[in-house]
Amino acid sequence: MKRIAVLGSTGSIGTQTLDVVRRHPDKLQVVALAAGRRADEALAQALEFGANAVALGAEARIEDAPDGVDIAFGAEAVAALVGLPEVDVVVNALVGAAGLRASYETLRAGKVLALANKESLVVGGELIMPLAAAVDERRRAAGLAPAHGPAGALMPIDSEHGAIYQCLIGEEHREVERLWVTASGGPFRGRTRDELRDITPAQALAHPTWNMGPKITIDSSTLMNKGLEVIEAHHLFDMPYDRISVVVQPQSAIHSMVEFSDGSVKAHLGTTDMRIPIQYALSYPERWDAPVEPLDFTKLGSLDFAEPDTETFRCLALARIAGERGGTLPCAMNAANEVAVAAFLAGEGSYLGIAECVEAVMGSHDVQPVESVEQLLEVDRWARETACASIR
Numbered sequence: 001m002k003r004i005a006v007l008g009s010t011g012s013i014g015t016q017t018l019d020v021v022r023r024h025p026d027k028l029q030v031v032a033l034a035a036g037r038r039a040d041e042a043l044a045q046a047l048e049f050g051a052n053a054v055a056l057g058a059e060a061r062i063e064d065a066p067d068g069v070d071i072a073f074g075a076e077a078v079a080a081l082v083g084l085p086e087v088d089v090v091v092n093a094l095v096g097a098a099g100l101r102a103s104y105e106t107l108r109a110g111k112v113l114a115l116a117n118k119e120s121l122v123v124g125g126e127l128i129m130p131l132a133a134a135v136d137e138r139r140r141a142a143g144l145a146p147a148h149g150p151a152g153a154l155m156p157i158d159s160e161h162g163a164i165y166q167c168l169i170g171e172e173h174r175e176v177e178r179l180w181v182t183a184s185g186g187p188f189r190g191r192t193r194d195e196l197r198d199i200t201p202a203q204a205l206a207h208p209t210w211n212m213g214p215k216i217t218i219d220s221s222t223l224m225n226k227g228l229e230v231i232e233a234h235h236l237f238d239m240p241y242d243r244i245s246v247v248v249q250p251q252s253a254i255h256s257m258v259e260f261s262d263g264s265v266k267a268h269l270g271t272t273d274m275r276i277p278i279q280y281a282l283s284y285p286e287r288w289d290a291p292v293e294p295l296d297f298t299k300l301g302s303l304d305f306a307e308p309d310t311e312t313f314r315c316l317a318l319a320r321i322a323g324e325r326g327g328t329l330p331c332a333m334n335a336a337n338e339v340a341v342a343a344f345l346a347g348e349g350s351y352l353g354i355a356e357c358v359e360a361v362m363g364s365h366d367v368q369p370v371e372s373v374e375q376l377l378e379v380d381r382w383a384r385e386t387a388c389a390s391i392r
């Protein structure tokens with residue numbers, strides 16, 4: 001039995017994680033939950049799954065606290081959940097840089113991190129990956145790691161990275177030539193900058209393939225999501241940026257690919273349902289039955305591929321620049337993006353203004369080598385303040 005803490009349990013990934021648990025109650029047990037504002041929903045989940053620790057990011061008035069459920073508030077309480085002795089695996093499905101501390105503390109506590117919160121790696125990959133390597137080492141020494149393949153301390157939930165993870169099993173790192181990260185292209189694929197000028201939040205929230213939380217949906221439409229994923233892939237798979245390519249695959253049937261030194265390419269295909277990569281992150285090294293329709297190749301039709309348009313969708317190019325420059329620049333870039341996306345969703349900033357804001361903050365950031373979580377939180381704070389001043 002794996003005992004899990006689900007952080008961000010009321011969100012898109014969080015609720016789908018709970019669906020996976022419903023399907024496998026003999027293998028997974030939810031012991032702790034964290035959410036932001038939806039207190040009633042989180043408490044109903046605690047009742048259903050018998051979790052006795054709940055942390056809420058925002059203060060809330062709890063009228064009817066269920067018996068035996070310990071409720072705490074604030075960012076510290078959310079991060080503290082991961083250290084509970086009854087937690088074996090943490091599913092980090094928080095949104096944004098707010099997930100950094102939880103990722104860091106999970107691995108510091110020697111636990112397995114099933115990671116949806118890509119922003120943690122974008123912001124703090126330099127701090128998180130050495131911790132993951134240390135946990136892998138301990139899992140091997142304790143006989144907890146599978147006989148073959150990765151030791152499994154950091155399991156990606158992002159479908160692209162879950163795909164690459166699986167393509168790499170049994171392969172030598174030195175024989176990997178290139179990672180191909182696939183992109184749906186978002187709802188505005190093929191449009192010009194002029195056609196994007198008056199995009200509204202409602203239009204940008206209508207993603208063609210995935211039903212996701214609002215922040216990642218906007219990021220998918222600007223291609224910032226793909227930029228964040230390139231940085232995530234760089235850290236997770238220890239791959240230089242010039243050997244990570246993005247290719248638009250509008251059907252989203254291919255979740256990503258790995259090219260090897262002999263020219264062979266492994267692609268990972270599957271139904272577009274996030275419960276599959278979530279479940280794999282929890283079942284590894286096993287595979288369990290999935291609560292989804294299998295891919296039907298006879299109905300799939302054609303597979304198309306195209307280059308991403310980084311002139312129109314500047315955010316992908318900016319994220320790559322931030323990743324290549326490294327240090328604290330990805331942290332500043334990510335914070336600026338979070339502020340600009342929130343402003344756009346609130347009707348206070350324009351769609352094209354998102355990339356402009358990110359570029360302005362990156363341009364005025366004094367890049368430092370990454371040293372600590374505290375330093376990154378300070379850079380994050382500075383970048384948010386600077387971004388607010390450049391929202392248009």
Ligand SMILES: NC(=O)c1ccc[n+]([C@@H]2O[C@H](COP(=O)([O-])OP(=O)(O)OC[C@H]3O[C@@H](n4cnc5c(N)ncnc54)[C@H](OP(=O)(O)O)[C@@H]3O)[C@@H](O)[C@H]2O)c1
Nearest residue numbers: 008010011012013035036037038057094116117118212213
């Ligand atoms: N959705 C997908 O299909 C998908 C796919 C791949 C990767 N991801 C990644 O997974 C992460 C989550 O995405 P999502 O789409 O699931 O987002 P979402 O639907 O917006 O859910 C976010 C969750 O985080 C909680 N939360 C937000 N701020 C918090 C805080 N300060 N403290 C505690 N909890 C907080 C929210 O709680 P309340 O709602 O209660 O406020 C909610 O439960 C993101 O990093 C995203 O990039 C998502």
